[in-house]
Amino acid sequence: MTTHAKTPVDPAPSVPVGGAVGRPVDRRDGHAKVTGAARFSAEHHYPDLTYATMVHATIARGTITAIDTAAAVAVPGVVAVLTHLNAPRIRPVRKGNIVRDLGPSVSGTEVNYLNTDQVFWDGQPIAVVVAQTSVAANEAAPLVTVTYREQQARVDFAAEQHNATPAKGDLTFAGTKKKGDAEAALATAQVSVDLRYTTPGLQHNTIEPHATIAVWSGDHLTVHDTTQSTDASHKYLAWRFGVPAAQVRVRAEFVGGAFGGKFAVWPGTVIAAMAAKAVGRPVRLALSRKAVSRAAGGRTASTNRIALGATRDGRLTALIQDSITHVGSVGGLLEATSSPARHLYGAKNMLTRQNLVEMDLLPNTWLRAPGEAIGSFVLESAMDELAYELAMDPIDLRMRNEPATDPTSGKKFSQRMLREAFEAGAERFGWADRNPSPRSMRDGEWLVGMGAATAYHPVLRLVADVKVRLSNDGTALVQCGFHEMGMAAATVQAQIAADALGIAYEKVRVEYGDSDLPPGPMAGNSNQTATVATSVLAACAELTRKVTALARKTGTTGQEPAATLRAAHTPFLEASVGSTSRLGSLRSQGRFLATFLKDQRWSKAARGAQFCEVRVNADTGELRISRWLGMFDVGHIINPKTAASQLRGSIVMGIGMAMSEQTLVDPRNGRTMSAGLDSYYLPVHADIPPIDVAWLNEPDKSMPLGIIGLGEVGMTGVAAAIANAVYHATGRRIRDLPISLDKTL
Amino acid sequence: MPELRLRINGEDHKADVAPQVSLLDVLREHLWLTGTKKGCDQGACGACTVLVDGRRIVSCLALAVQYEGREITTIEGVDHPLQEAFVRHDGLQCGYCTPGQICSAIGMLSEHAAGAPSAATEALAPEALTPAEIRERMSGNICRCGAYNGIAEAIQEVAS
Numbered sequence: 001m002t003t004h005a006k007t008p009v010d011p012a013p014s015v016p017v018g019g020a021v022g023r024p025v026d027r028r029d030g031h032a033k034v035t036g037a038a039r040f041s042a043e044h045h046y047p048d049l050t051y052a053t054m055v056h057a058t059i060a061r062g063t064i065t066a067i068d069t070a071a072a073v074a075v076p077g078v079v080a081v082l083t084h085l086n087a088p089r090i091r092p093v094r095k096g097n098i099v100r101d102l103g104p105s106v107s108g109t110e111v112n113y114l115n116t117d118q119v120f121w122d123g124q125p126i127a128v129v130v131a132q133t134s135v136a137a138n139e140a141a142p143l144v145t146v147t148y149r150e151q152q153a154r155v156d157f158a159a160e161q162h163n164a165t166p167a168k169g170d171l172t173f174a175g176t177k178k179k180g181d182a183e184a185a186l187a188t189a190q191v192s193v194d195l196r197y198t199t200p201g202l203q204h205n206t207i208e209p210h211a212t213i214a215v216w217s218g219d220h221l222t223v224h225d226t227t228q229s230t231d232a233s234h235k236y237l238a239w240r241f242g243v244p245a246a247q248v249r250v251r252a253e254f255v256g257g258a259f260g261g262k263f264a265v266w267p268g269t270v271i272a273a274m275a276a277k278a279v280g281r282p283v284r285l286a287l288s289r290k291a292v293s294r295a296a297g298g299r300t301a302s303t304n305r306i307a308l309g310a311t312r313d314g315r316l317t318a319l320i321q322d323s324i325t326h327v328g329s330v331g332g333l334l335e336a337t338s339s340p341a342r343h344l345y346g347a348k349n350m351l352t353r354q355n356l357v358e359m360d361l362l363p364n365t366w367l368r369a370p371g372e373a374i375g376s377f378v379l380e381s382a383m384d385e386l387a388y389e390l391a392m393d394p395i396d397l398r399m400r401n402e403p404a405t406d407p408t409s410g411k412k413f414s415q416r417m418l419r420e421a422f423e424a425g426a427e428r429f430g431w432a433d434r435n436p437s438p439r440s441m442r443d444g445e446w447l448v449g450m451g452a453a454t455a456y457h458p459v460l461r462l463v464a465d466v467k468v469r470l471s472n473d474g475t476a477l478v479q480c481g482f483h484e485m486g487m488a489a490a491t492v493q494a495q496i497a498a499d500a501l502g503i504a505y506e507k508v509r510v511e512y513g514d515s516d517l518p519p520g521p522m523a524g525n526s527n528q529t530a531t532v533a534t535s536v537l538a539a540c541a542e543l544t545r546k547v548t549a550l551a552r553k554t555g556t557t558g559q560e561p562a563a564t565l566r567a568a569h570t571p572f573l574e575a576s577v578g579s580t581s582r583l584g585s586l587r588s589q590g591r592f593l594a595t596f597l598k599d600q601r602w603s604k605a606a607r608g609a610q611f612c613e614v615r616v617n618a619d620t621g622e623l624r625i626s627r628w629l630g631m632f633d634v635g636h637i638i639n640p641k642t643a644a645s646q647l648r649g650s651i652v653m654g655i656g657m658a659m660s661e662q663t664l665v666d667p668r669n670g671r672t673m674s675a676g677l678d679s680y681y682l683p684v685h686a687d688i689p690p691i692d693v694a695w696l697n698e699p700d701k702s703m704p705l706g707i708i709g710l711g712e713v714g715m716t717g718v719a720a721a722i723a724n725a726v727y728h729a730t731g732r733r734i735r736d737l738p739i740s741l742d743k744t745l
Numbered sequence: 746m747p748e749l750r751l752r753i754n755g756e757d758h759k760a761d762v763a764p765q766v767s768l769l770d771v772l773r774e775h776l777w778l779t780g781t782k783k784g785c786d787q788g789a790c791g792a793c794t795v796l797v798d799g800r801r802i803v804s805c806l807a808l809a810v811q812y813e814g815r816e817i818t819t820i821e822g823v824d825h826p827l828q829e830a831f832v833r834h835d836g837l838q839c840g841y842c843t844p845g846q847i848c849s850a851i852g853m854l855s856e857h858a859a860g861a862p863s864a865a866t867e868a869l870a871p872e873a874l875t876p877a878e879i880r881e882r883m884s885g886n887i888c889r890c891g892a893y894n895g896i897a898e899a900i901q902e903v904a905s
Contacts (some may be wrong), residue, residue, distance in 0.1 A: 026832050026833060026835070027832070027835065027837075030831070030835075030837065030840075031832065033837055033840030033843050034820075034828040034831050034832060034837065034840075034843055034847060035820065035821070035823075035828065036778075036781070036819065036820035036821045036823075036844050037780070038780070038840050039779060039839060040779075040782075042773075042783075043773070043777075045777050048838075078818055134770060134774055135762075135763055135765070135766055135770070160771075167886035204889075205784070205889060206841070207784040207839070207841045207842045207887060207889045208782070208839065208890070209783070210786070254840065255839060256782075256839045256841030257838075257839040257841060257890055258839075259889075265859060286783070289784070289785045289786060289787065329751040391874040485838075485839050486837075486838025486839035486840070486890045487838070488838075520835070627875075641835050644835070645835045645838055645890075645892060645895060648891055648892075648894055648895075649838060649891030649892060650891070651891070652891025652893060653889075653891060656802045676787055676789065677784075677787065677789035677790050678787060678789050682887050683893075684884040684885075684886075684887055685879070685881070685883040685886070685896070685897065686865075687895050688880070688891070688893040688894070689890060690876070690894055691894055745835040
């Protein structure tokens with residue numbers, strides 16, 4: 001039942017009717033993307049388009065006492081320079097509601113941009129130049145001179161950690177979870193480790209920088225925005241600009257990577273709409289790479305105490321994780337770093353606690369596998385350390401602690417095949433060939449090591465409104481405002497709808513990425529595929545009932561749906577899930593709560609076993625990844641080709657986190673120093689070997705079509721597998737990311 | 746401002762631009778050939794790669810005025826088996842780096858055919874384009890979605 005390996009290349013792309021789900025269909029927007037036809041947010045042409053560039057604060061906390069725009073205004077081609085003194089007034093951020101509009105996290109920060117003289121982080125946008133050309137805007141922006149009254153700022157994470165306080169948590173994640181007396185159990189454990197692990201801040205660095213084109217027509221606003229939450233974003237903008245939501249349209253047909261960085265509405269989007277309003281012309285605000293690092297949040301840094309106590313035969317008696325992460329003074333989110341520790345191993349006594357420290361930095365935000373990316377590095381490295389203390393195989397240690405029910409909630413697992421993933425993975429990878437002694441395997445100048453770790457990411461389902469239309473020419477149209485940032489989202493939903501309607505895959509068209517469509521979910525937390533599928537299946541089932549009833553009347557039972565429509569002289573039939581009327585919105589909120597509560601009956605997650613082989617140069621410390629296998633328990637796979645790409649891409653991001661990525665903040669003034677790709681190192685072709693991914697393909701019976709989202713799980717466990725392999729290769733345990741040369745030497 | 750004449754994808758284009766404007770900005774903002782992407786504007790990501798007289802360059806670090814009279818090819822003018830291979834091998838996700846990857850791969854294949862070595866070349870005048878060679882020679886083009894395996898497979902298939 002293990003499926004498979006290299007990217008499946010389908011030699012005959014035609015898809016049989018009823019056989020679309022499970023086929024490695026090519027992504028349907030591929031042609032547009034390889035020919036340059038795909039238009040991203042900054043690429044929509046308006047004849048009277050203007051270009052905007054933001055001016056960023058150069059202090060971390062304080063008040064603007066004077067701002068001189070004369071030199072900027074004088075640059076030929078400049079149309080306007082807006083500051084807090086002359087920008088249009090907008091409404092302050094509304095306290096969010098998680099059910100209605102995804103809550104406070106939709107607003108990147110709480111700052112009322114260009115409506116305040118207060119500065120809350122180094123890089124905060126404080127003015128915007130609008131010009132006829134981007135050249136003029138870029139020339140003028142640095143000419144704005146600003147005088148500040150500076151205040152003491154908290155910008156050094158290392159120095160501020162003692163101010164951290166226990167976090168409250170929310171509906172889905174408690175700040176602290178306790179079971180038994182973990183400290184006492186640790187003190188009396190036969191074998192134990194008590195360790196400190198640290199991780200730096202990280203940046204999304206999507207290759208498409210954040211970009212917005214804002215166009216006002218009277219009181220109607222259209223925004224081309226690179227966003228993964230069109231619905232929340234259009235409601236948010238409507239509130240800020242005081243117009244009805246129906247008058248704001250957010251479009252995002254193509255999004256050039258997001259990974260959580262384009263979920264919140266960041267300053268650029270709001271300021272583009274303000275500027276367009278002020279100048280009465282369309283405005284394009286395409287952030288430079290440097291501006292992205294100043295005006296769109298990344299992942300928090302973290303400091304973690306992780307302690308494990310066990311019996312001599314490897315049964316966990318104590319598990320403690322105490323994490324400190326940061327937020328900004330004007331926003332930011334709790335990064336749930338102890339999520340894996342709460343759900344992976346059956347320790348008798350547990351204490352997991354999240355602590356937060358507020359800092360005068362750009363607020364942090366979601367970045368792929370928030371919580372689990374860091375948490376799995378911490379926990380899975382510590383498990384490896386404990387295995388060495390016990391002189392036990394690290395996979396064996398994990399299997400000895402496989403719980404029967406969720407270790408913290410006690411809930412049943414909807415599905416859990418971690419044991420099967422490790423067994424199948426170990427065999428495929430050749431784990432048995434590993435000599436467990438550190439520094440025992442060598443190939444010339446290269447020290448060779450093998451490492452393993454568990455991957456874990458919880459399941460979340462939101463709600464989607466969907467409309468499906470079946471026409472008498474045999475085609476179907478699926479409409480839902482979901483998002484395509486590279487997951488092949490439309491391809492997968494077309495496969496699902498084709499089979500549900502019993503028509504050919506090629507006959508299904510899908511419209512998405514537009515707030516004028518029936519609202520879809522935000523794309524995040526690996527929810528989108530299952531969320532949208534739930535509604536697509538419901539709408540297709542209703543449509544099928546309508547067709548069946550019509551077929552009885554027209555005597556076309558058993559024929560293709562279009563034949564029935566033609567016999568009945570009906571041009572099309574439609575079915576919808578949800579509506580945007582007031583009542584419809586309330587019902588959608590009800591459906592969200594019902595789904596959420598239903599899903600809460602189980603402990604649900606994507607899981608997997610990560611295996612890697614690394615080579616560390618004995619002379620230079622250079623680290624290379626030579627082999628990778630990810631064996632996943634991710635439910636039923638709809639499209640093996642694009643699913644493999646999602647998992648591989650996640651693993652690549654994990655490799656970056658392990659080897660090279662870090663946000664560098666100047667501890668003196670809070671300025672992000674890694675503000676370009678010359679100073680923030682992303683993995684390149686040469687860093688990435690062929691990545692073997694496979695899955696058990698066992699449907700999760702509690703989910704539609706057995707789907708478990710897999711956009712993030714691939715990133716979890718990656719950094720730990722690498723760090724564990726580096727220890728195996730060199731005998732050196734690295735507890736601080738990234739694993740740079742100075743640490744391996 | 747001087748009037749610039751550029752030959753792009755076999756057609757003549759005119760643009761009124763200041764001398765400090767990059768070829769990338771002329772393509773995207775003056776001629777609306779937006780297939781060429783801006784990722785970092787500092788030559789670090791490769792998203793803006795185009796071909797000039799068959800050679801790959803990063804157009805963000807190229808002044809437009811220097812390219813008068815040269816034969817410029819952008820993704821809109823590319824018709825190459827690599828494009829179909831990228832789709833079949835799923836060598837793309839979000840698609841933003843893709844035009845640069847494809848233009849770069851075309852340039853890279855001719856560099857290799859002309860005998861140009863890379864850091865991964867074991868001996869001069871290599872005969873075959875090995876996976877290691879492809880990865881080394883394509884390392885100027887970053888894909889944040891991590892579609893590297895599919896990209897390398899697509900190039901390998903077309904090269905052989």
